[in-house]
Amino acid sequence: MSNAITERQLSPPKKTNNSTLMRRLIKNKYIYFMILPGLLYFLVFKYIPMWGLIISFQDYQPYKGVLGSEWVGFEHFHRLFTEDMFWTIFKNTLILFFINVLFYFPVPIILALMLNEVRKVFFQRTIQTLVYIPHFMSWVIVVSISFVMLTMDGGIINELLVYFGFNKVNFLLNPDWFRPMYVIQVIWREAGWGTIIYLAAIAAIDPQLYEAARMDGAGRFRQMWHITLPAIRSVIIVLLILKIGDIMELSFEHVYLLLNSMNREVAEIFDTYVYTAGLRQGQYSFSTAVGFFKSFVGLVLVMLANWLSKKFGEEGIY
Structure with missing residues (x-):
């Protein structure tokens, strides 16, 4: 029992996943800065516009907006x-x-x-x-x-x-x-x-x-x-x-x-x-x-x- 306690006390504390992720981000920050424009491009022009697909199931009227248009399935x-x-x-x-x-x-x-x-x-x-x-x-x-x-x-x-x-x-x-x-x-x-x-x-x-x-x-x-x-x-x-x-x-x-x-x-x-x-x-x-x-x-x-x-x-x- 004492040996187990001693080993536990001597062993370094395990790093959390968040701290490990942060260290990797800081270490490779320039690589992430390089891919940031590409990520923003796909986010703004590819993923966010997917919200607009909902109007394919509506009788979309611009003056009513997406939330106010009638659903037609x-x-x-x-x-x-x-x-x-x-x-x-x-x-x-x-x-x-x-x-x-x-x-x-x-x-x-x-x-x-x-x-x-x-x-x-x-x-x-x-x-x-x-x-x-x-x-x-x-x-x-x-x-x-x-x-x-x-x-x-x-x-x-x-x-x-x-x-x-x-x-x-x-x-x-x-x-x-x-x-x-x-x-x-x-x-x-x-x-x-x-x-x-x-x-x-x-x-x-x-x-x-x-x-x-x-x-x-x-x-x-x-x-x-x-x-x-x-x-x-x-x-x-x-x-x-x-x-x-x-x-x-x-x-x-x-x-x-x-x-x-x-x-x-x-x-x-x-x-x-x-x-x-x-x-x-x-x-x-x-x-x-x-x-x-x-x-x-x-x-x-x-x-x-x-x-x-x-x-x-x-x-x-x-």
Whole structure:
């Protein structure tokens, strides 16, 4: 008994969880200061606005406010699913998403692999800078450049077609050309910027792996296929999962600038539908219900994709 009392008296008192947490906060204060702007951004612009989702279940009237508006339950969701345009915009959104995944998503990976194989640092940096520049242009500028090049009234593309003996093509008003034009613009603007994460992942690969492969007689392509790609596979999976979560997010500004009365049947998506049928007509509750539906679908697909990635032995995002 005396021994137990002596040991208890000699042992230092245990620190409380609060004091330990405070010590860690003070020790890593500069790291927390660095992430503070990001946390504030998500808090102010992502989490606090979730309170507004409640109006998707109301007949929201601005002069009555959220608390004074009448509850209508799932009426707006029922209207959404029974609208004649619903399946059209749902189909258009899915088609544009799958075109993005099929044609755009591999491009940054391929571009990063190609840049990694450039041995002259000057040329590598120069090419990187050139492919990064379009990302800093707004969609207004990108679409304007496309308009100047593709218009039938003096556009350089149509002038070249006429020069080589072909007829002019109305790229801007022809519905068949909307999707190719959309994905080409996305690739041109975003492909270079998308290589940043992949190049960072490639830079973390142990150089000794490449040295061992060269000693075994592996060429550049074999090194890329058996070392580089497997090493960045987890990064590719994570970015693909996040991409799947954006299935309903296709850049409103980009699509809206390309949208016109002639291609509306293939170009109308949820974002443009919310703006034209919801916000411009003051249907705030209905437009919020559409946004709620988009977010719910994205959340379900992210969870499903993450579950499948873990089933196949990958880490996933959580």
